[in-house]
Amino acid sequence: MSEPTPLPVEPTYRVLLVEDDAADALLVEELLYDTGLRFELTSATTLAQARHELTHRQVDCILLDLHLPDLSGTNGVTTVRDLAPHTAVIVLTGLSEQQAGADAMAAGAQDYLVKGKVDADLLRRTVRYAVYRSHTERASAEAQAARLRAAENARLERGLLPQPMLDTSTVTVTTRYLPGREQALLGGDFLDVVEGDDGLLHAVVGDVSGHGPDAAALGVCLRIAWRSLVLGGHRGPDLLHLLERILVAERGPQFLFATCALLTLDQTGGTATVYLAGHDTPLITTAEGTREAAAAHGIALGIAPEVRSWPATVIPLPPTGALTLYTDGLTEGHSGATGGERLGVEGLLALIERLPPSDPGALIDLLIKETRARNAGRHTDDLAVLRLDWHGRPPTA
Structure with a gap:
């Protein structure tokens, strides 16, 4: 019984x-x-x-x-x-x-x-x-307050997380953003995509050092400044110099710095121009697979403002392919559930190679799921991923 x-x-x-x-x-x-x-x-x-x-x-x-x-x-x-x-x-x-x-x-x-x-x-x-x-x-009041907070967070998210500004571009843009702090709306990472009046596609992915609301606020500030400056015609080292000035002015007494990758994609010309300010190199996907693109590295923003060293790298592009920019939240996790070595870029590429073919959004979601599973729930860093896919060059005028 x-x-x-x-x-x-x-x-x-x-x-x-x-x-x-x-x-x-x-x-x-x-x-x-x-x-x-x-x-x-x-x-x-x-x-x-x-x-x-x-x-x-x-x-x-x-x-x-x-x-x-x-x-x-x-x-x-x-x-x-x-x-x-x-x-x-x-x-x-x-x-x-x-x-x-x-x-x-x-x-x-x-x-x-x-x-x-x-x-x-x-x-x-x-x-x-x-x-x-x-x-x-009391439970009803708390539930109503939670609903109101969720609605407010959704409105904030729509306002603070950017919508790509694409007019005539045929490039497909896929983004994912995950703040590291529990129940946080935004972290210190930022990303954005804008099509300029020159017909070129401009993208940025960045990562502000540290965690918490100060890093998140500075990330939002840099993202909005980047969009405004790009639309105003600023490019390359000039753009990075202005972003660095804004960072130094806005960071206050905290010694915050930021890494970022700038990319300008010329689909007609078949090239991508990359500037790396202390940031990871983009990944390029071709018919042969995905690899790390060869690119020169410059200094992170806010480390030594007087240096201003950001060399340009021009990457030739295949007629069909993809470029992926990401922050180190994707690679800094452990490579196994019991700890051990960091996943790193090599581990990330090996993981991508083993993943089944899929559309860009599903592929990125699966990649994030796999990297976080290997990290056994120890994910604490912000994570931003931006992927640009193109299929054949547009006809020239």
Whole structure:
């Protein structure tokens, strides 16, 4: 025979009795003992004492007399609810004050009891129901607040994470963005894609050092500045110099720096021009597979502003292929669930080679899933991936 399911343990109700009449207070205490409820009783004779108790202890239920030396009537309910908005309030009224009980419920009390007409069974049911109702109201309020936060976060995400600005380009853009901090909307990584008036496609992927809101704010600042500067015609070292000036001005007392990769794709000419400011080299995908593109490296932004060393690399492109820019959140994880060596670029390329063919979005999602699985949940760094795919050169004018 199976063992019977144990009954749920009766909770211990933390009760605050606010009553200035000693005889009535003693009667309520005796009734509480008769209810069979598990309870911890604290007493107060004035609203000032009740305020002190509510400030220093958690309470599940307040039994409140409407006539106190320092407050009277339903104003007492309002005041107590302000002090403990998620605590059940049961009002105690006199025999001739039944309308006052209804008014108290309208003011926010969960229930009311008439002195002289209360027995142990009624008090037990009233306390249980009032506490249950109060908990339900609190859970509902928290759920509503969570829904509002989620809606606000969605609006912020639409505003802060960029939409590619593509007019005539036939290049397919695929992006993924994962902040490292739990429940964070944005991290210090940033990415963007813009088609300029020159018909060329301009892309950036960057990573601000550190974690937290300061890095995220600086990442957003650099991303917006990059888009504005590109649309204003700035390119290459001039663009990186201006981004570095903005970074230095905006980072404040913290020594934050940023790595980034700038890429200008000329599909008609079959080339991509790359500038690396302390950033990982892009990956190029051709019919033969995916490899790391050969590119010269420059110094990260904000490390030594006077250096300004960012050499250009022109990468010849196949008629059909892809370029992938990414931040080190994709490669800094461990290569196995038990730790060991970092995945690194070589491990990333080996992983890509083993993945089944798929469309760009599904491929990136699977790649992120696999790298995070190998890291055994130790993912703490932000992650940004931007992939550009093209299929055949457009006809020349």
